[in-house]
Amino acid sequence: MLEIKKNNGIYIHIPFCRNKCDYCNFYSIPIDDAGIVESYVETLLKEIDYISELHGKVEADTVYFGGGTPSILKPGQAEKILNHISNRFILGANSEITLEMNPDDLLPEKLEGFTGAGINRIVLGVQSLDIDMRNKIGRRGKTVSSSGFDLFFNHKGFTRCIDIIAGLPDQSGEQMLKDLETVTAYRPEHISLYLLSVDEGTPLGARFHPDERFENMQADLWGRAMEFLAEKGYIHYEISNYALPGFESKHNSKYWDFTPYFGLGAGAHSYVDGKRYSNRMQAAEYIRSGEFLYEYDTRDSDSIIVEFLMTSLRRMKGFSGEEFSAVTGKALPEAIISKLDSLKNEGMIEINDGKYYLSKKGLYLADSIIYQLAEDYL
DSSP: OOOOOSEEEEEEEEESSSSOOOOOOOOOOEEEOOHHHHHHHHHHHHHHHHHHHHHOSEEEEEEEEEEEEEGSSSSSHHHHHHHHHHSSSSSEEEEEEEEEEEEGGGOOHHHHHHHHTOOOOEEEEOOOSHHHHHHHHHHSSSOOOOOHHHHHOOOOSSSSEEEEEOOTTTTHHHHHHHHHHHHHHTTSSSSEEEEEEOTTSSHHHOOOOOHHHHHHHHHHHHHHHHHHHHHHHHHEEEEEEESTOOOHHHHHHHHHHHHOOOEEEETTTEEEETEEEEEEOHHHHHHHOOSOOEEEEEOOOHHHHHEEEEEEEETTOOOOOOHHHHHHHHHHHEEEEEEEHHHHTTTTTEEEEEEEEHHHHHHTTTTHHHHHHGGOOO
């Protein structure tokens, strides 16, 4: 049996949604049959058994229900999954248990049911409060109303998190700040602020083609959002994530810190014992198959270096040479150190106490900077 760190994460992928948004590039499928959800949950329980047979009673301290639309689950289904995890894993008493919630599911009975099932962190997918902006990006479902916010923030027993998308087509700084002003007035403990990504193969990508003007607009809004959230007391701890002190996401931090996590469900990814693997099955095949077949990534030393740079520079705390060596098994190459020094002179990278991290100027250009550092290993 492999030796696995104690603070593992567990990711549960719920790939179902009521309607797929035009910008969405994740694996999710619209659903019109509630019966398939119950069948999927039963298969998840079998996969939990299977992982337990492979690794024994592994200790974990985070569980994350992602999707898709995990809040499409009935609270009883979420409780069944969590109870099964508790029976097969060693789940700490203070574990972080997160569920992503669509505004369509923002109902008193669902909040009561999910928190009663053990969910102690809920991420509400606000995305945008502006009807015109929502229409431009093809955001499905209802907008969160003031009564919806009141319900969400008055309910006790969980950490309140908000997801917002900024840098939408023709969005003004005033429109974005209005959304942030509304949200921060309720003092959510955590805010994820993502810049809109327009991906090929999506309906939005077919009708909207970003140009330099759009990219400049996104950069401007990005900077204004960072300043606004800092003034409101939020700590910027990862490129797209802000939290009040002590409320950073423990689960998501595992992805950036190379901490092991088990991904369960169709389309889920895992990182265990230094190896990445995924379940490539579609939901119907996952339910029907009766077995769990994982596809392992073939990762050479160069790809590990690229992955480390891509992941570690997302964190505001950056990385040290020691952390690089611990993950890659190699000393930080002189060629990369030289590039980091050059980027520092350009104001893109800052170096402090042996840590390399993106400057405020470098944050928006993160993809370009990471490419410069990693290009010799691609």
